[in-house]
Amino acid sequence: MTAIRPARSHPAPLTEMVAGLGLSGPIDSTALIRDITLDSRDAAPGTLWVALPGSRGHGASHAASAVAADVTAILTDEAGAALLAGVDVPVLVSGALRRDMGVVASRVFGHPADRMMTLGVTGTNGKTTTVALLEAALAGAGHTVGTIGTIGFRLAGQELPSARGTVTTPESPDLQALLAVMGERGADAVALEVSSHAMVLERATGMVMDVAGFLNLGRDHLDFHGDMDSYFEAKARLFTAAHTRAAVCWVDDPHGSRIAERARLSGLPVTTVGTGDDVDFRLSGWEPVDPLGGRAVISHDGRDLGITISMPGLHNMVDALMALAMAHTVGVPPEVAVEGLRFAQVPGRMQLLDLPHGAPTVVVDFAHTPQAVAASLDALASSFSNVITVLGCGGDRDREKRPLMGRAAAERSDLLVVTDDNPRTEDAASIRRAMLEGACDARADVVEVPGRKFAIEHALAAASAGSVVAILGKGHERGQQIGHEVLEFDDAVEARRAWGRNLEGHP
Template identity: 40%
Template sequence: MRLSELAYETISPDPQIDGLTADSRAVSRGFLFAALEGVKSDGADFIPQAEENGAAAILARPGVRSTLPVIEDPEPRRRLAQMAARFYPRQPEVVAGITGTNGKTSTARFAAQLWTLLGYEAGSMGTLGAQSRVYERPLAHTTPEPVTLHETLDAMARAGVTHLAMEASSHALAQHRPDAVNFRVAAFTNITQDHLDYHASFDDYFAAKGRLFSQLLTTSGTAAINMDGEGAQGVVEIARARNLPTIQTGVKGRDVKLLSCKPHLGGLALEIECNGYVYRADPPLIGAFQAENALLAAGIVIAAGAKPYDVMLQLDNLEGAPGRMEYITEVWGGGVYVDYAHTPDAVATALAAIRAHAPGKVIAIIGAGGDRDRTKRPLMGEAAAKYADTVIVADDNPRTEDPAAIRAELMKGCPDAKNIGDRAEAIATGVAMLSEGDVLLILGKGHEAGQQVGDEIFPFDDASVARDAASDRMKELG
């Protein structure tokens, strides 16, 4: 593809472009290098390296100099997204973007499952990677940078995926990564405190998520909104300002309304009103909040054109996402679960939800990631202390911070918690405390298979460690 085709402007000279990247180390001969300004470094400083590696052109903000043809744009991140979409032109016919603080992964997986059950070739993209029956790819970020994003969309479409539910993180939306995705549906779960290490304020955080509805959703698209989630009314107002139709879900929902949710040992007994009819469903999902995610997923699928009757009849068949209120094993009549909750609201929601499935006591293991929003740590501790009978504070992914200092900040909110830095030891301690009817909920890492200490990532999987601890405990008990 010629640079002029890629940039949609007349350029001379007009070199052939064989690839795109924002990483100067990944530049090969014939590539366009996007010199983006980052938090810690400026891509313009790496233009000489890109030139040396054989770059054919540069994308940069105005005023950046190079011996190569330069595409100037005051918003080069958005321009890169547009170029990536032209370089990798295929997308699934229906793409639903899902944003919110909590519940994005489960909602995306549920929507993909519903579409699949209805006979479509469907997939999801997000924290767990890009997945479908015909395509799978791990991803480094919830919402990849534009080149990887559109390369993946193109590959999924070529593989036959027609319906895709993808997570749209606030970082990605602020950085224009998904700006060239053809969103037919935009969905909102909720908004609570998170990522204030990146966003200047909570209002800035909400504005980033709001871009999915105010700027990226097509004018013929539909917004699906969990009306029980914090911030829902603000999203309704954004949609109303653009005259976009909405599908509103949840207890406060208008279109897919939750009439009742009764947790039991095997899942959730739901009663739902939709399109004038009342439906009953009993999906094997743990945690009443999963009803919000399931109904929002149903709203997404209906917004994309499916008949409400057909969607409602498939809710029984939903399966939980890995690391999201996932049942792991039983120990002496007690159950062990893992969940990805890593914000104050998510911790409170997960623990309150698991309580309904626990006739006995609730034991929680919490931790917090290093080099991330520090203000939420004592709030996470408070949430755990409020909703659990026993709290164990352990290391999560300390990264470059002092693990003991992170734990101390968490314990400001739960001063009576057990402080056990070694995560494996903490899990073994929690398992050893279980008796009949008790629940151990290991929070924070969910599906993750590694623990980052400093700049290294060591193999660590909460589920595997819990299974080993349970096995050892049962041997001890004979």
């Protein structure tokens, strides 16, 4: 497995790469380090291999393949060092392994974030959309923009293929390498999603962003964080001088107000965005625009500016205004950003499918939290009188949000088709039952259809030409995880196939 790597790294002696980190072990080695990796399959001469502890065991247990590949040195923690006793490779031991990995990764790739503008976005919902809108706003101002996030890695609108499975924020060696690759290929700005996992796991350590934006906080990832307070604190870590030079916060969310106040107290310049009178960028007058867009007024610095976007819903307009305010922080005039935002689209985010022959309107969206489901369906209800929703919940994740998602969908739909998402190792039927418990008292007709393919087909068969079918939860994803296997599955593709079968049955 080969990760994305730049054509040139910045090799230096091991002793320089780890200087000042307080490591124990043979840190005075002058052997050159050219790469850093977590994957023993990518180990090679000149590589610093990092052995991390994990949920299924310690990475040090894979040392044999790294040593056989003639790795130059190993960086690990005390537990890893115990497993590596007797290994004929220099072993460096860290008391803050993930932090030190990020610092070394930045050094190996020549501190790439220092050679471009970097803009980080965090929030429970809207990160992917806001990053895509940032790309549009910055590109409209003449910048060559890279993006890093849930839907992949892109440069100037073109996908960068990677053997790595896409995560919201890559581990620090891959993140720093990606920034270096994008810089080599002409990027002068990179917008990236910064997840709460990334902050806890120090994936963004080793760089200071030019601006960080906070969107919102809703229920999600409590299987990882444990409670909402810990989830909030993970997000809040981004808004310190160690990680960003400026903050932009949506302060209609009370969590955004808290983060804005903390950032000010820490000495960061803060830009506030919201609907109140005392914000730096004020949103007002939002209204839907057919076929699936919206317009509003932005007030800033004593001026009003109209904005139109090609995405439905107030929540997408909020994301657009956040992108505009963040772009303004790095020097893009609002009137230039507005033009860049006008026609921006995001794969799998309120994505309108073009189906033939009298098809209903079909939208695919990634909404996978109660807050996001409500926002997406509220947006569609403003333009359609008959809303049909297909929704499931992921397995091996926060169980308590399942009835909440069922309720959010049932309260905003005329027909709710409860089905499967990525059940992973859980029983799919038990996940559906939890959703149905939340949906039972709502206004919608609710049906349970096992098998996502069949649920999409059921929804399309029930729809009339004036209906909207909202297929929620997976968005851009091209696979469905059942057990430990990922099967090929794309909501947009399945909807097109289902409509084709529908036409064959009704000539």
